[in-house]
Amino acid sequence: MATPLLALKGISKSYDQIHANRGIDLEVAPQSIHAILGENGAGKSTLMKLIYGVETPDAGEMIWQGKPISLPSPSDARQQGIGMVFQHFSLFETLTVVENVSLVVPGRRAVLIERIQALGRDFGLTVDPLAHVHMLSVGERQRVEIIRCLMTNPKLLILDEPTSVLPPQAVEKLFDTLRRLRDGGVSILFISHKLEEIRALCDRATILRAGQVTGNIDPRDHDAKDLARMMIGRDMPQPIAAQPMPVGEKRLELIGLDYQPDDPFAVALSKVTLEVRAGEILGIAGISGNGQGELAALISGESVLSEQKSDQIQMMGQPVGTFNAAERRKLGFAFVPEDRLGRGAVPELSLIKNGLLTAHGTGLLHYGLINNTQATAFAETCIRDFDVRTSGPTSEAGSLSGGNLQKFIVGREIMLAPKLLFVVQPTWGVDIGATIAIRQRLMTLRNQGVAILLISEEIEELFELSDFIQVLNGGTLSPRLETAHIQVEDIGRYMIGADNGAESLQP
Numbered sequence: 001m002a003t004p005l006l007a008l009k010g011i012s013k014s015y016d017q018i019h020a021n022r023g024i025d026l027e028v029a030p031q032s033i034h035a036i037l038g039e040n041g042a043g044k045s046t047l048m049k050l051i052y053g054v055e056t057p058d059a060g061e062m063i064w065q066g067k068p069i070s071l072p073s074p075s076d077a078r079q080q081g082i083g084m085v086f087q088h089f090s091l092f093e094t095l096t097v098v099e100n101v102s103l104v105v106p107g108r109r110a111v112l113i114e115r116i117q118a119l120g121r122d123f124g125l126t127v128d129p130l131a132h133v134h135m136l137s138v139g140e141r142q143r144v145e146i147i148r149c150l151m152t153n154p155k156l157l158i159l160d161e162p163t164s165v166l167p168p169q170a171v172e173k174l175f176d177t178l179r180r181l182r183d184g185g186v187s188i189l190f191i192s193h194k195l196e197e198i199r200a201l202c203d204r205a206t207i208l209r210a211g212q213v214t215g216n217i218d219p220r221d222h223d224a225k226d227l228a229r230m231m232i233g234r235d236m237p238q239p240i241a242a243q244p245m246p247v248g249e250k251r252l253e254l255i256g257l258d259y260q261p262d263d264p265f266a267v268a269l270s271k272v273t274l275e276v277r278a279g280e281i282l283g284i285a286g287i288s289g290n291g292q293g294e295l296a297a298l299i300s301g302e303s304v305l306s307e308q309k310s311d312q313i314q315m316m317g318q319p320v321g322t323f324n325a326a327e328r329r330k331l332g333f334a335f336v337p338e339d340r341l342g343r344g345a346v347p348e349l350s351l352i353k354n355g356l357l358t359a360h361g362t363g364l365l366h367y368g369l370i371n372n373t374q375a376t377a378f379a380e381t382c383i384r385d386f387d388v389r390t391s392g393p394t395s396e397a398g399s400l401s402g403g404n405l406q407k408f409i410v411g412r413e414i415m416l417a418p419k420l421l422f423v424v425q426p427t428w429g430v431d432i433g434a435t436i437a438i439r440q441r442l443m444t445l446r447n448q449g450v451a452i453l454l455i456s457e458e459i460e461e462l463f464e465l466s467d468f469i470q471v472l473n474g475g476t477l478s479p480r481l482e483t484a485h486i487q488v489e490d491i492g493r494y495m496i497g498a499d500n501g502a503e504s505l506q507p
């Protein structure tokens with residue numbers, strides 16, 4: 001091939017005992033879209049951080065456009081023309097979109113606003129330049145990250161799981177964007193757990209397993225099953241089927257809920273009505289930023305209602321609108337939030353303490369003091385049962401790879417044996433094997449009679465798991481649709497607000 005844009009030779013990086021990257025060789029051709037594939041914890045993000053100058057390698061050589069280079073910091077990488085969109089966002093939440101952009105992109109504010117809008121239009125990455133980042137959904141934040149990166153005109157663009165929270169239409173648009181960028185001379189390093197996407201988009205793929213390169217292939221020559229096998233070293237497990245269940249008792253009910261958040265950037269909810277019964281899964285579909293965050297906050301107890309509205313949210317038959325999160329959990333409610341680092345876990349604390357955050361009521365405290373033996377056993381069980389790859393329960397949550405932390409949080413909440421489980425994007429960033437394992441767990445719980453509310457942007461996940469689906473669009477919920485009687489396109493229509501034909505979709 002022509003001189004590679006980037007070549008890595010024998011790159012290694014360890015964190016204490018963990019060999020995150022071991023003797024990695026990689027060549028990224030000019031004008032190519034190159035996938036990096038591997039299970040959670042295989043070392044993909046570490047490798048990208050080395051290329052972007054966030055971390056420095058312990059050994060090995062990096063060659064950029066034919067010349068050896070070292071990249072002591074991200075600003076050095078950016079100067080060379082390397083840009084990166086992170087899996088965990090690097091935006092300042094209290095600043096607006098344009099303020100965040102101006103931290104890395106020079107230019108007058110008005111010009112930056114115009115460029116943000118133009119890129120949004122051109123590449124389907126619409127976002128309000130004046131919105132405060134803390135008010136944006138995860139999907140919208142990702143758009144900001146991508147726009148900000150594109151504004152530095154990179155020669156190599158690194159995208160760490162950019163599609164994990166994008167709705168299908170946006171994924172297609174993003175792929176068009178990436179192809180156009182490639183054709184215009186940019187190379188792209190693309191990390192994704194979605195094998196079909198890699199097959200559709202990428203020219204090359206490098207497979208990592210346990211920090212080492214185990215294959216270099218053209219992904220178009222292999223089907224998704226093949227790729228999965230190369231990645232996880234065995235065949236993929238099969239999904240568990242939904243058992244027929246008797247109609248169970250109502251465990252969650254929202255009754256005509258109108259909600260006007262104080263924040264002007266938040267989405268108001270209008271006449272939201274839903275119910276989740278024991279032994280069923282209700283899926284909420286929709287493009288992020290349509291009220292998912294507000295709905296999740298109201299159900300989890302992060303936002304509470306006034307006394308008069310208290311009975312518009314019922315849990316296990318009780319009005320809980322005024323209850324805080326802890327009071328709701330006491331009724332048998334468990335919750336996996338969307339934002340695993342900000343809300344689901346405290347990155348600086350050990351897994352033992354992160355377990356305690358929500359499981360302290362399950363005998364892990366003794367006269368108000370932490371029962372270390374029990375708390376450690378809880379974390380160890382979660383690590384074992386949910387295949388969390390970590391050096392042990394004393395590891396800090398922040399040191400886990402993204403997918404492994406997600407597995408820990410989902411596991412922790414399932415271990416609480418809830419009556420009502422609310423999960424938001426449960427398999428976001430989780431590799432294919434672990435995704436199937438998490439979905440199997442959710443289906444098993446449903447088959448055991450747990451009521452499950454699932455917010456997901458993955459249509460395939462919603463169809464695989466949900467008995468019923470409702471679509472959230474502009475703060476309004478569609479009617480309850482029986483999954484067995486609808487097609488993906490029906491959901492798509494509701495997602496973009498074209499709700500004509502609602503009657504014919506009613507089960």
Ligand SMILES: Nc1ncnc2c1ncn2[C@@H]1O[C@H](COP(=O)(O)OP(=O)(O)OP(=O)(O)O)[C@@H](O)[C@H]1O
Pocket residue numbers: 015018019020038039040041042043044045046047087389390398399400401402403404429431
């Ligand atoms: N700062 C750190 N401190 C300690 N260990 C780390 C750190 N960063 C990464 N690791 C470890 O290095 C290994 C590789 O992690 P990495 O994040 O590169 O995996 P990944 O392939 O990107 O996984 P995922 O798909 O879950 O994002 C993991 O075992 C992880 O726990």
